[in-house]
Amino acid sequence: MTDTKAEILARIRAALGTDGGSAAPAGATAAAGTVPREYRSAGEHAPGSDVVLDLLIDRLVDYKAHVHRVPVAELPALLARLVAPTTREAPRGSVVVPHGLDGDWLSALGDDVDVRTDSRDAPLSAADLDEIDAVVTAARVAVAETGTIVLDGEPDQGRRAISLVPDVHVCVVRADQVVQTVPEAVRLLGRDPARPLTWISGPSATSDIELDRVEGVHGPRTLHVVLVS
Amino acid sequence: MSTFLGMPAARDGRGPSPQAAPGTLSGIGRPEDPLHWGASFPDAARAALDNGQLRRNLGKATSTIRAKRASVVGEVPDWEALRDAGSALKTDVMARLPELLETLERNVTARGGVVHWARDAAEANRIVAGLVRAKEADEVVKVKSMATQEIGLNEALAEEGIAAVETDLAELIVQLADDMPSHILVPAIHRNRTEIRDIFLERMADAPPDLTDVPRELAMAARAHLRRKFLSAKVAISGANFAVADTGTLAVVESEGNGRMCLTLPETLITVMGIEKLIPTFDDLEVFLQLLPRSSTGERMNPYTSMWTGVTPGDGPSEFHLVLLDNGRTKVLADEAGRSALHCIRCSACLNVCPVYERVGGHAYGSVYPGPIGAILTPQLTGEKSDLPYASTLCGACYEVCPVKIDIPSILVELRAREVALAGSSPDTADRVWKAAMKAASYAMADGGRFRRAARVPRLLRAISRNGVIRRLPFPGSLWTRSRDLMEPPKQTFRDWWAEREDGR
Numbered sequence: 001m002t003d004t005k006a007e008i009l010a011r012i013r014a015a016l017g018t019d020g021g022s023a024a025p026a027g028a029t030a031a032a033g034t035v036p037r038e039y040r041s042a043g044e045h046a047p048g049s050d051v052v053l054d055l056l057i058d059r060l061v062d063y064k065a066h067v068h069r070v071p072v073a074e075l076p077a078l079l080a081r082l083v084a085p086t087t088r089e090a091p092r093g094s095v096v097v098p099h100g101l102d103g104d105w106l107s108a109l110g111d112d113v114d115v116r117t118d119s120r121d122a123p124l125s126a127a128d129l130d131e132i133d134a135v136v137t138a139a140r141v142a143v144a145e146t147g148t149i150v151l152d153g154e155p156d157q158g159r160r161a162i163s164l165v166p167d168v169h170v171c172v173v174r175a176d177q178v179v180q181t182v183p184e185a186v187r188l189l190g191r192d193p194a195r196p197l198t199w200i201s202g203p204s205a206t207s208d209i210e211l212d213r214v215e216g217v218h219g220p221r222t223l224h225v226v227l228v229s
Numbered sequence: 230m231s232t233f234l235g236m237p238a239a240r241d242g243r244g245p246s247p248q249a250a251p252g253t254l255s256g257i258g259r260p261e262d263p264l265h266w267g268a269s270f271p272d273a274a275r276a277a278l279d280n281g282q283l284r285r286n287l288g289k290a291t292s293t294i295r296a297k298r299a300s301v302v303g304e305v306p307d308w309e310a311l312r313d314a315g316s317a318l319k320t321d322v323m324a325r326l327p328e329l330l331e332t333l334e335r336n337v338t339a340r341g342g343v344v345h346w347a348r349d350a351a352e353a354n355r356i357v358a359g360l361v362r363a364k365e366a367d368e369v370v371k372v373k374s375m376a377t378q379e380i381g382l383n384e385a386l387a388e389e390g391i392a393a394v395e396t397d398l399a400e401l402i403v404q405l406a407d408d409m410p411s412h413i414l415v416p417a418i419h420r421n422r423t424e425i426r427d428i429f430l431e432r433m434a435d436a437p438p439d440l441t442d443v444p445r446e447l448a449m450a451a452r453a454h455l456r457r458k459f460l461s462a463k464v465a466i467s468g469a470n471f472a473v474a475d476t477g478t479l480a481v482v483e484s485e486g487n488g489r490m491c492l493t494l495p496e497t498l499i500t501v502m503g504i505e506k507l508i509p510t511f512d513d514l515e516v517f518l519q520l521l522p523r524s525s526t527g528e529r530m531n532p533y534t535s536m537w538t539g540v541t542p543g544d545g546p547s548e549f550h551l552v553l554l555d556n557g558r559t560k561v562l563a564d565e566a567g568r569s570a571l572h573c574i575r576c577s578a579c580l581n582v583c584p585v586y587e588r589v590g591g592h593a594y595g596s597v598y599p600g601p602i603g604a605i606l607t608p609q610l611t612g613e614k615s616d617l618p619y620a621s622t623l624c625g626a627c628y629e630v631c632p633v634k635i636d637i638p639s640i641l642v643e644l645r646a647r648e649v650a651l652a653g654s655s656p657d658t659a660d661r662v663w664k665a666a667m668k669a670a671s672y673a674m675a676d677g678g679r680f681r682r683a684a685r686v687p688r689l690l691r692a693i694s695r696n697g698v699i700r701r702l703p704f705p706g707s708l709w710t711r712s713r714d715l716m717e718p719p720k721q722t723f724r725d726w727w728a729e730r731e732d733g734r
């Protein structure tokens with residue numbers, strides 16, 4: 001143990017009166033395990049139910065995300081439309097996808113879109129990502145009450161950098177991944193807590209100038225959430 | 230044109246003058262001691278009260294955030310239960326701090342991170358500077374962090390020839406203007422859009438010359454300015470909102486995406502965190518991730534929250550250092566009456582509801598921690614004699630909104646009692662001091678809206694007697710009764726009150 005560490009721990013024990021110098025105060029250990037948890041550990045609506053999906057959509061729209069709801073058969077066509085080049089000045093589009101993304105999802109992409117695949121073993125550089133227009137990822141879980149989607153870095157969601165640097169993020173969420181409350185999501189994520197997690201609630205935003213909300217600062221300025229059922 | 234990034238200006242030991250404020254491009258300079266700078270609170274408050282622009286900015290900002298907070302908190306049916314859990318969790322953490330810190334260290338280390346311990350600001354700065362130098366970097370990107378402001382890290386790095394680039398929009402504005410933050414959450418709240426445009430034009434070399442003062446344009450100018458730095462930075466420095474002991478997971482809550490950039494792109498990440506930021510288990514995040522955003526920005530959830538556990542090979546930084554900082558925290562912990570100040574999750578809700586903060590702004594507190602939390606935390610961290618416990622009307626609004634239920638008014642009363650005791654005062658002094666405080670309280674209560682919003686004197690009395698503080702006060706408790714007769718609208722403005730208080734000294 002370093003001296004510094006030992007000294008800080010000794011200071012803490014002395015502060016708490018648990019350094020053996022005096023009897024530990026009654027509260028010092030009794031507090032453990034006495035945390036009241038009267039709050040809701042889950043919502044009243046089932047994951048993926050219509051109420052929960054409607055709530056998620058309402059929250060996402062409130063935060064200026066674009067929301068699309070499609071049956072799985074129509075997903076490829078929608079994705080093709082969302083990543084298609086939009087301006088005449090840029091006749092070709094580009095999209096990065098994590099290597100574990102379902103290949104069918106991209107089956108309708110036009111040949112005017114370059115697809116780059118990224119993985120932990122073969123990562124694109126930040127400079128490369130900066131040249132790419134859009135990213136398509138899956139998600140791990142979504143929280144309806146707060147309008148949040150969470151990515152956990154698994155192969156269908158990819159490295160954190162790919163959903164950060166390109167300016168358009170298209171995130172595909174299955175209806176059954178949508179829970180009502182924050183605790184439901186945390187407990188699900190807690191099964192693999194060491195995964196790098198990114199909680200996303202709308203596009204990046206700032207209110208730093210006279211509290212005027214400006215959407216889109218450093219993260220993707222456009223967020224599409226595609227709900228698939 | 231030079232850009233002044235990270236270059237300290239006011240290191241002459243006197244600290245900045247509190248007079249510089251909106252209307253002048255250059256800010257108040259960077260002080261020698263981030264926890265104690267500028268004039269005494271009454272002097273600084275008087276100067277701030279003379280500044281109409283500042284008061285308008287503050288009034289608009291605090292009332293806007295207050296309304297947003299109230300609306301999203303009102304949506305949560307179990308809000309009080311969440312506060313109870315948050316408060317109990319923090320109490321539990323403090324009681325088990327040594328054990329939890331060692332658990333955190335073990336878990337971070339097991340996942341490839343390196344944990345450092347720093348007794349004070351100088352030690353933390355030395356550790357960070359050494360780590361940056363080892364990477365041969367002369368520039369680092371930073372995500373807004375109270376802990377690194379508290380230790381004056383940017384200035385310390387500048388002395389080592391390392392430029393620390395603040396990447397949070399408001400922090401960038403503050404840094405470019407050679408200013409100090411005036412609010413925990415919106416540090417440039419004292420600046421309006423025109424001033425920000427002028428600051429960018431003069432001090433951001435790559436600002437477009439035809440920049441207007443439209444917030445979107447200003448934000449885009451900052452995006453362009455910082456983009457290259459993000460893509461090329463080798464080292465990033467962050468704080469942490471939470472650290473989960475039993476998994477070693479760190480969490481940073483933010484809005485703009487600059488946090489994600491810093492936490493994800495550079496090869497090396499250095500996180501500086503106060504030892505009180507711990508939470509016991511991963512599941513406990515479910516409490517704080519509900520309490521913090523709604524209390525802070527008044528959003529249901531902030532745009533981005535990043536969580537990482539040590540190093541994930543192939544994804545994000547390949548080197549992670551965690552600096553655990555004491556810097557006075559163990560002093561606060563040793564104080565049974567005041568230790569709950571360490572429960573603070575830095576949401577800033579107490580600033581936005583405080584009638585004193587709303588009028589005098591953040592700079593008057595002379596500390597990186599302003600407002601009600603600053604009034605209790607700053608004097609406890611420094612252990613110095615302080616005016617700050619008087620920077621309150623004891624109206625109780627801060628306690629009502631605090632997501633972890635820190636009883637700020639009771640702690641203020643306790644600290645005042647000690648100030649009085651320190652002064653070795655006669656009953657006369659005590660009487661004068663308390664009358665001044667009570668006049669301030671009556672001022673707050675004269676406003677109908679504020680009166681309804683704020684907790685009342687009975688609540689405060691309850692809080693005081695619970696702590697047994699009142700028995701230790703060197704004057705008769707009847708003063709309290711007298712104070713309650715003062716509740717008619719005062720003939721006096723707040724400014725007059727300060728003047729009188731000063732004259733009476």
Ligand code: SF4
Nearest residue numbers: 573574576577579631
């Ligand atoms: S004291 Fe409470 S209300 Fe104030 S910033 Fe800290 S957590 Fe928020």
